[in-house]
Amino acid sequence: MRVTIKKIAEIAGVSVGTASEALNNTGRINTKTAERVLQVADSLNYRPNSMAKALISQKSSTIGFVLDFYQNIRTHMGSAEMLIGAINEASLNNYDMLTTIASKDVNIIDHGLNLFNSKKIDGVLFYGVRPNNVAINKLIEKGVPYVILSGGIWDDRIVTVTLDTVKAAYTLVEYLVKKGHKKIAHISGSDQTYGGIGRKSGYLGALKQYDISEDEGLIVTTSYGVEYGYNAIKELLLKRPDVTAVFCGSDDLAVGACNYLKEINMNIGTDIDIVCISNDKQFVAYTPKLTTIGIDFRKMGRLSTHLLFEWLKNDGIPDKKIVMDYKFLKGDTA
Template identity: 30%
Template sequence: MVKMVDVARLANVSTATVSRVLRNPESVKEHTRLKVLNSIEELNYQPNVLARHFRRNKTNTILVIVPNIANTIFSQIVRGIEATASEKNFRVLLGNTNRDVEKEYDFLNLLHQRQVDGLILLSGKIDHDILSELKDKYPLVLASEYVDDVEIATVCIDNIKSSFEATEHLIKQGHKRIGHISGPMNSLLSFDRLSGYNQALKEYHIDESKDLIREGDFSYETGYQQMCELLILPEPPTAVFAANDEMAMGAINASKKKGLSVPKDLAVVGFDNIRFSSIFDPGVTTIAQPAVEMGNIAMELLLQKLDDPDFENKRITLKSELIIRESCGSNIVETSQ
């Protein structure tokens, strides 16, 4: 079956542009619009016309777009969404993108075709102009991630404050050379976790070093790779704050591979409190997000927007918690006063 991404490739444009041509063609320059329309004709791309024109009643189905369902933080959020949805006789249709933003646009067709009543996004990667158009036309809630330049109903945590707390914990264990493995810096969430790290260093008068900051993509593999890079520095860090637990686990195993002991030689703190963080060796000290509650509230917000399209687009910020386990060395390194 021909997908929107196929049209985009042939026309040499983004899927966001194809989406605009289909929804709001006058907003696209004529030359570009014609390229897209010619590609649609050549590929015989056919959005679900029947659904678009004839499906007017409620479907009692909502779409949840997930960056990576294998990451248990997202599966926990979905569990919360499904629990609340089930209580209200709604079904949940899951769209797993595996962090491919192009797939997000394909899933959005279900919304345009009225095959679902509303959308919960667990990613903020969609073009913000399109995101703004979507929230004006459809019931839409953003959960876990967030954006600053679009007024949209959102449920999240304070990532700056949480990351400050994670870094501060390492500082209070006596560490002064603390590395950070960030998420992709095109994400506001990653930027805020980096900001919390930097703020903690500044407050405790610890010099910032760009050499100690490495960009990952939230995967175990980049945690491993970036930790290897940190360990070959002339002065490697004695502690690392990773922007999620998967990268923290990668960092721990990279250190073990180099013959280091965690936490004796290197303290590590992660983020998210995924299911495996408590059974990993050593157990990962981490920031716990109230993921199931986040899903519950996101679904409640969406139901309110389904009942009232003019319902306020508010941001709800939930509390996180620092969970201390073996990887940070709290039980073997005395706190510096």
């Protein structure tokens, strides 16, 4: 038999209204009275009806995590780490997490807005938003609580927790320049995402700083994935055998590139240097050990969720940006 608030109130010797105040932890009743009500509820194994509670409060006690089709947990371990961090933070705030992947034909932001408008979620986290997404302005205009993970540090429109990818890319390319390299190529996973744009900007900025001419023939734009890194460096070296170092936009691109270099018996770290960004956990045991930029994706998920809860609890937009630190991790590839 289901335990009701009326039954709890009767046993605790209080009104139904007082019992409800205690169970919802409003802080508006005497502490001893609240403790007595909670003890009775616990002894009866009372469990609140979450659906009824949501109807009354107009809150779902659920937040959404929407991933772009191309940045989902099947292909990118960083996404899985972000999700773990987000779920842990949501749990600490007594919230559930609704996770969904937008299909190729659906705008990721429109997907999140539909969930919000249907009252299924109180706020939403996005990963994989592109800066040219026309729905960003719609999201802002509607006042929907949101945080974009890994957004552009330069985009003043958005609320985001991110890495300064421009600075991180600059750090890697500067390292190569100081090793004496001048023919430094860049294999990019995308020129449309915040991360891809930032990486290319940092790469070009470092070349300019050290008076190395920009050479479009040294930039290859492909997709993220081991197979794309393999094909990209194969194509690159056929056209430009003078390349002595490569900055890859992600660890999986670097692994693909290294796989090809090993096939053609080039000594990685001697004949050619490879650097990358991500420190993806699925490649920690890869040989040779990657020289990369370490990103704490789980922390990014946790901080993004914390920022979203600040918005929800304070009923207003929080500080717009949190920029995370990164670590330069020297391996054997450069």
